[in-house]
Amino acid sequence: MFRKIKQFGFHARQGGGVSGVEMALWDLAGKAYNVPVYQLLGGKFRDRIRIYADTPQARDPKEFASRLKGRLEMGLTWLKMDVGIGLIEKVPGALTRPVGLSFRDVFRTEHMFTGFELTDKGIGLMSEYVAAVRDVIGMEVPLAADHFGHIGVNSCIRLGKAFEKYNLAWLEDMIPWQYTDLLKQITNAVDIPILTGEDIYLKEPFEELCRKHAVDIIHPDLATSGGILETKKIGDMAQSYGVPMAMHFAGSPVSCFANVHCAAATENFMVLENHALDIPWWNDLVDGVEKPIVNKGFITVPDKPGLGVTLNEEAVKEHLQGGYFEPTPEWDKDRANDRLWS
Numbered sequence: 001m002f003r004k005i006k007q008f009g010f011h012a013r014q015g016g017g018v019s020g021v022e023m024a025l026w027d028l029a030g031k032a033y034n035v036p037v038y039q040l041l042g043g044k045f046r047d048r049i050r051i052y053a054d055t056p057q058a059r060d061p062k063e064f065a066s067r068l069k070g071r072l073e074m075g076l077t078w079l080k081m082d083v084g085i086g087l088i089e090k091v092p093g094a095l096t097r098p099v100g101l102s103f104r105d106v107f108r109t110e111h112m113f114t115g116f117e118l119t120d121k122g123i124g125l126m127s128e129y130v131a132a133v134r135d136v137i138g139m140e141v142p143l144a145a146d147h148f149g150h151i152g153v154n155s156c157i158r159l160g161k162a163f164e165k166y167n168l169a170w171l172e173d174m175i176p177w178q179y180t181d182l183l184k185q186i187t188n189a190v191d192i193p194i195l196t197g198e199d200i201y202l203k204e205p206f207e208e209l210c211r212k213h214a215v216d217i218i219h220p221d222l223a224t225s226g227g228i229l230e231t232k233k234i235g236d237m238a239q240s241y242g243v244p245m246a247m248h249f250a251g252s253p254v255s256c257f258a259n260v261h262c263a264a265a266t267e268n269f270m271v272l273e274n275h276a277l278d279i280p281w282w283n284d285l286v287d288g289v290e291k292p293i294v295n296k297g298f299i300t301v302p303d304k305p306g307l308g309v310t311l312n313e314e315a316v317k318e319h320l321q322g323g324y325f326e327p328t329p330e331w332d333k334d335r336a337n338d339r340l341w342s
Contacts (some may be wrong), residue, residue: 011340015201015224022227023258030306041265048298050271052078061129065136075296085149094122111150111175118155127162142169160190170195176341184214198248210241221248235266250275253286257307264301284315
């Protein structure tokens with residue numbers, strides 16, 4: 001069935017519909033055969049799935065470091081931060097750009113075409129921010145970084161080199177994923193893992209990145225990449241090239257457990273994202289599993305049939321911004337992030 005419907009998906013948000021149907025079909029198949037989805041995928045390599053989480057940004061690095069320290073106190077074993085040109089945009093001499101342009105003005109312009117380049121002063125200030133964070137959380141815990149801003153390839157390389165001393169877990173989506181050769185240029189120049197993939201649909205573009213070793217880590221989003229089996233295929237393919245897989249995720253607990261089953265069954269999996277640690281009612285949207293779902297930095301892989309959860313429809317209705325399966329004409333206008341890259 002997936003082979004029939006995958007023609008209707010595409011990169012970024014356009015992969016969501018097909019991927020959602022694919023997840024639902026695996027849940028139905030598992031419940032029909034009375035086995036968990038991970039077993040249908042060939043079995044599991046792990047009983048718990050390691051989680052990393054984005055953390056609300058703060059302009060003051062000490063305040064942000066305190067928030068990250070709070071994540072460690074929650075039990076997380078992997079951290080992530082945003083560190084971009086928004087931190088230094090208003091500092092004189094930190095950023096070279098066309099006069100009068102804000103970084104918000106180039107939101108839909110691919111990084112290499114904006115004319116935005118970091119100065120040595122800007123790189124120094126961003127490095128000081130990361131240093132202040134590392135001083136608080138220490139060097140032992142993995143710390144990934146994202147959302148640098150739409151800067152050119154040379155600025156990406158210079159910034160990456162400056163960050164090397166902080167031993168970051170990865171630098172995410174420095175430029176759009178389509179530019180394989182340019183990504184390889186950054187990867188070869190910087191001694192920090194380079195990562196991309198959250199907007200890529202289906203296995204073939206990931207294989208191009210892995211075959212050329214244009215990135216060090218792939219980062220599919222199961223709700224974009226084609227669903228559970230396609231993402232496992234992506235991970236297995238990457239393993240054959242010696243490339244590990246982290247997983248991008250920001251969604252409901254239903255989608256979360258689709259990710260959990262895939263991660264359990266994929267040997268080169270490293271860590272799964274979660275954006276809901278600060279949303280207490282997120283746990284209420286499903287029944288049938290341990291609560292809280294993320295417990296001391298891990299999610300337990302459920303052994304019940306299918307995805308192992310049932311939808312709590314009342315909780316879903318309570319927290320929906322709109323109606324329950326009602327028309328959504330508001331999305332007929334250009335309000336969505338419809339770029340094919342991050």
